[in-house]
Amino acid sequence: MSFSWEYLFLSFLGMLTITTAQYASGASLNRDLFSYYDKDLPPSYGESTTVDMSLSLEKLNKLDFYKGTIQMTVTLKMMWKDFRLRWDPAQYGNISDILIPSSKLWIPEISLYNSNSPSEMLKGFSAHVYSYGSISYHPSMKIEADCSLDLKDYPNDTQTCQLVYGYGMFDTSRISLRSTSDTMHLDEYRENPLWEPFNTSAVKHTREFVCCEEVYDDITYSLTVRRREGHGRIVSAVGMDDGMHGSMHPSYSVNRGGGGGRVHASNQAEDKSSAFWVTSMITTWLILTVFLVGPSSAGIRIIFGGFIIVALVVLSVALNAQVDNFPETKLGRFLMGGMTVTAVVIIINGLVHRCYPKEHPVHLNDGERSKSKKLRIFVFIDIVAFLITVIILGTLTGLIFAY
Structure with missing residues (x-):
């Protein structure tokens, strides 16, 4: 019996020692990384910093035909390298990656050029920093963008909206954008009772402006949605959801447990x-x-x-x-x-x-x-x-x- 108690005590002491050592290594790493780090300065002045981007659509909140806007929840996935944040994992308890609050880092100020209102960050996000200097940052936000909506073919209509993202502070000699996908990601999309996306695209543009000699990058994401068949010829006589600018909103639930994410609108x-x-x-x-x-x-x-x-x-x-x-x-x-x-x-x-x-x-x-x-x-x-x-x-x- 005494052997068992001694074994448990030694195991607990060993785990406590390991945890304490890991914490000490993490604290030491954090201190060393940010001793001379200035988040107001970009990673490199000598060469362009490449920011890899992709956009994930999580929810289509509203198509406002009165204002000519589209509201949605998206996740903007960005990755870039900051050589000021590199370390040797062997010197810090084999720590190969850490989570750092975005408020402590230089973050590319990617903005939505055709935004109708300021983007709403859903919560504070941390960035994933890897030992070789790569930083992965995936903020989720609610956005509202201008979109030319056409009701000519209602209720069998399709609508195409564009989201233009760019970095307006620095030209391509300082910040270069690169799209990691030629479409928007729909893996985490939660279905809308009225609209369904059936085509997306992502295209990078390099633009020159009359006022300036510099060249700037932007990435244009296109989203085409169509009205669902169940809400087509007979069912969609009037706007049934918040996709129409009106007061009629259906109650619906998403069935994730074996239902394939099907959306059930109210029969009423x-x-x-x-x-x-x-x-x-x-x-x-x-x-x-x-x-x-x-x-x-x-x-x-x-x-x-x-x-x-x-x-x-x-x-x-x-x-x-x-x-x-x-x-x-x-x-x-x-x-x-x-x-x-x-x-x-x-x-x-x-x-x-x-x-x-x-x-x-x-x-x-x-x-x-x-x-x-x-x-x-x-x-x-x-x-x-x-x-x-x-x-x-x-x-x-x-x-x-x-x-």
């Missing part, structure tokens, strides 16, 4: 937007029912058409409250086209009501032949107007579902 939001589509199309097509009433009752047609155009105006106001620039969307154009067709039908029926032959007493038969001819003309006009209305509404409906 889908049902609501689906009903909006169906209501819009049914209301527009109801104008055809006025032709079931004879030309002699054109006044009733006008009243019914008035109800339809009021309903279409209400639907247009509801869509405009959810989607900015709704006239540019396919559904918006459909509603405006439906209102135009309904207005024309009402005007035609107003003329019919004004010109339709009035009933005469039975004993007056002098104009019977002329009256019969006028009736045939009005029936012909009625049939032609019906066919033209069907063709126009069919074309408008087809344009909604066409890609």
